[in-house]
Amino acid sequence: MHHHSELQAPPPGCPAHNNGGGRIPLYGEEFAADPDAFYEHMRQYGPAAPVEISPGVHATLVTEYAAALHVLQNTDAFARDSRRWRALNEGRIPQDSPALPMLGYRPNALFSDGSEHLRLRQAVTDSIARLDSHRLSRHVEHVSAYLINQFCARGSADLIEDYAKLVVLLVFNELFGCPPDIGDRLVAGMSALFDGTDPEAANAELTRSLVDLVHLKRRKPGADITSWLMQHHAGLNDEEMIHQLIMLLGAGTEPVQTVIANALHLLLSDERYAGGQHGAGLLVEDAISEVLWFSPPIANYAAHYPMRDTDLSGVRLKAGDLVMISFAAANADPALSEARHTLSKRAHLAWGAGPHACPAKDPAQLIAVTAVEKLLNQLPDIELAVTPDKLTWRPGIFARALTGLPAQFTPARPDHRAARVPHQDGGPGAAPALPQPKPEKTSWWSSFLSWRRV
Numbered sequence: 001m002h003h004h005s006e007l008q009a010p011p012p013g014c015p016a017h018n019n020g021g022g023r024i025p026l027y028g029e030e031f032a033a034d035p036d037a038f039y040e041h042m043r044q045y046g047p048a049a050p051v052e053i054s055p056g057v058h059a060t061l062v063t064e065y066a067a068a069l070h071v072l073q074n075t076d077a078f079a080r081d082s083r084r085w086r087a088l089n090e091g092r093i094p095q096d097s098p099a100l101p102m103l104g105y106r107p108n109a110l111f112s113d114g115s116e117h118l119r120l121r122q123a124v125t126d127s128i129a130r131l132d133s134h135r136l137s138r139h140v141e142h143v144s145a146y147l148i149n150q151f152c153a154r155g156s157a158d159l160i161e162d163y164a165k166l167v168v169l170l171v172f173n174e175l176f177g178c179p180p181d182i183g184d185r186l187v188a189g190m191s192a193l194f195d196g197t198d199p200e201a202a203n204a205e206l207t208r209s210l211v212d213l214v215h216l217k218r219r220k221p222g223a224d225i226t227s228w229l230m231q232h233h234a235g236l237n238d239e240e241m242i243h244q245l246i247m248l249l250g251a252g253t254e255p256v257q258t259v260i261a262n263a264l265h266l267l268l269s270d271e272r273y274a275g276g277q278h279g280a281g282l283l284v285e286d287a288i289s290e291v292l293w294f295s296p297p298i299a300n301y302a303a304h305y306p307m308r309d310t311d312l313s314g315v316r317l318k319a320g321d322l323v324m325i326s327f328a329a330a331n332a333d334p335a336l337s338e339a340r341h342t343l344s345k346r347a348h349l350a351w352g353a354g355p356h357a358c359p360a361k362d363p364a365q366l367i368a369v370t371a372v373e374k375l376l377n378q379l380p381d382i383e384l385a386v387t388p389d390k391l392t393w394r395p396g397i398f399a400r401a402l403t404g405l406p407a408q409f410t411p412a413r414p415d416h417r418a419a420r421v422p423h424q425d426g427g428p429g430a431a432p433a434l435p436q437p438k439p440e441k442t443s444w445w446s447s448f449l450s451w452r453r454v
Contacts, residue, residue, distance in 0.1 A: 042329065047064035053099055068325045068330040080111055143171055148378045167257075168253045190206060254401075292351075305321065331349055
């Protein structure tokens with residue numbers, strides 16, 4: 001085990017310099033600006049390091065690939081149920097901590113263990129398995145065309161606010177089988193949660209819209225994930241239904257939005273990609289694979305609680321300690337350099353591993369690839385509107401996400417037939433389409449549905 005006196009100094013500007021507790025703080029701008037320097041520093045502590053994930057919230061962060069895999073796969077020794085979190089049970093976690101909504105217990109597959117986990121997870125995996133990938137990819141194309149239509153005449157857009165965020169929310173509305181009014185409220189609630197302005201109001205609005213959706217689907221089931229979950233032999237009650245839907249939304253929308261944004265960031269800023277023909281599908285898949293390796297959207301998460309005092313390759317852990325996985329650091333583990341070059345593009349941990357690995361990675365990957373390809377094909381000369389060094393990352397340890405991604409391109413005429421027919425070359429004989437007024441924030445889904453019916 002390393003001895004504290006031999007540790008090198010933390011990265012410059014790192015508040016660990018004056019942190020008496022010896023814990024490395026992972027909130028604030030220094031960490032957001034250069035998390036890799038922090039992960040590098042943490043490796044001196046062995047496979048896991050003592051961190052503070054937000055003020056007063058202590059954790060052990062696993063940074064080594066092999067140790068991360070061990071924790072993720074070893075469910076008998078490391079539980080997911082956060083009712084085992086000792087510091088929380090002893091009243092040592094501030095009640096208003098921003099870490100609590102991410103870590104607090106909910107009766108869903110993410111926070112359950114053993115047979116309860118199997119029952120909830122089986123309902124989720126079986127329902128996702130019923131998705132038709134052709135239908136999904138067609139839907140992503142429709143949504144992408146609709147959103148590009150909203151901004152293509154402007155010649156500029158924020159690819160996160162105007163595109164990545166909305167693509168994913170509108171696709172989820174389709175997967176959940178939302179009618180217009182419920183879908184509008186769901187998009188509004190999720191958008192407000194992303195913006196973080198009034199999380200309690202946003203959460204209440206989101207929950208109300210899902211309660212209404214569950215009641216509707218009990219009466220009138222459809223060919224959608226909500227109805228399939230409900231019909232599953234696991235027999236989910238209404239409360240369990242709502243918690244699984246919230247988990248799918250939370251684990252599905254923001255990370256996929258971030259994969260799309262980080263892949264566009266890479267494709268538009270890295271000359272290895274910019275030189276090639278944008279439309280080449282291979283390039284997009286390579287960029288997404290690189291994002292999953294080097295800037296995984298869920299950077300640090302997967303909270304575990306040791307069932308008993310244990311030793312993780314030399315790091316002492318007590319029962320009920322909060323142990324988190326750094327997917328970002330584990331993927332960048334120097335011991336893995338060979339694997340990244342040769343072996344599988346899939347050896348990364350961006351989707352997790354073990355019994356709690358992401359059950360929706362195939363549809364998630366399909367949504368991301370399709371949304372990125374569609375944008376690059378529709379706006380072939382798109383480029384960043386600022387130099388890459390002007391882009392900033394959101395603070396917080398859970399996600400590796402940009403605050404914005406401003407882009408510019410030659411203004412194009414909105415094409416209202418884009419939902420139905422392949423993009424036509426707007427030759428002199430083409431009828432000019434009228435630019436649509438941008439939908440109100442509260443009516444994205446209903447506007448899309450009426451556009452698609454045209």
